[in-house]
Amino acid sequence: MKGYLWQAAEHHQANADKLLNWENVAIDAVGNVIEFWGFKRNQGRVWALLYLRDVALTAAEIEKDLELSKGGVSMLIRDLERWGVVLRVRTPGDSAWRYKAETDLLQMARRVIEEREFSFIARIRADLEEARKLAEADGHTAKAQIQRLQRMEHLAEATEKALKLFLKTSRLDVGGMFEVFRG
Numbered sequence: 001m002k003g004y005l006w007q008a009a010e011h012h013q014a015n016a017d018k019l020l021n022w023e024n025v026a027i028d029a030v031g032n033v034i035e036f037w038g039f040k041r042n043q044g045r046v047w048a049l050l051y052l053r054d055v056a057l058t059a060a061e062i063e064k065d066l067e068l069s070k071g072g073v074s075m076l077i078r079d080l081e082r083w084g085v086v087l088r089v090r091t092p093g094d095s096a097w098r099y100k101a102e103t104d105l106l107q108m109a110r111r112v113i114e115e116r117e118f119s120f121i122a123r124i125r126a127d128l129e130e131a132r133k134l135a136e137a138d139g140h141t142a143k144a145q146i147q148r149l150q151r152m153e154h155l156a157e158a159t160e161k162a163l164k165l166f167l168k169t170s171r172l173d174v175g176g177m178f179e180v181f182r183g
Contacts, residue, residue, distance in 0.1 A: 019065060023052060027066070042068060046076050047085050047101050056089045056098035084111045106170055118163050125156035 019027065027048040034044025045066055050057060057065075063073045077099055080086035085102045102108050132149040135141040 019049075023049070026052060040076065040079070042066070042072065042076050043080055046073070047080060050086060050099060050101035051103065054101075054103075056091065056100040058096045058098055060096075062099070083115065084108070110167055110170070113163060114167055118160070118167070121156060121160045121163060125153065125160055128153040128156055 027045050030048035031041040031043075031045040034047075035041035046062055046068075049062065049065055059070070059073050059077060062068065062077075063070055066073075068076070077086060080099075081088060085108050086099050087102060089098050089100055090096075091098055128149060132146060132153055135146050135149055
């Protein structure tokens, strides 16, 4: 007796001529959001296809469904695996690798924030700290400019703290960031 995933894969094969209208709209919407966040649009489209179908697909199936090149799908999958949003699986009795979406959206957001945004904010904070120290050492920088650099540095620190809290608790507290604007 075949399991649910196997039956779903067979159903997908029988209906793989093209995406359904609702799938196309949803997949493009996710692609657009992902592109807005600075990732590749097709990374979002691949993840959305896998997430919506809830079936592990081969690279060839992804190529066909999204009308992408073999090389493009290979690069996209490699990126998505590195981010931990797509997992490689092997179905018993099947020699081909299949790919499935990470379904824990919060865990997915945590991984991306931890790897990408957190390191970016930490780098910005360090650069602002260095700029402030250089301005202070200059001897000719106005006190008001140094204070503005300090406020920028505090904003980066508050952002970094909010991201750390989110990674620990899944709650995003941006109150500290607003304090910088009030000061």
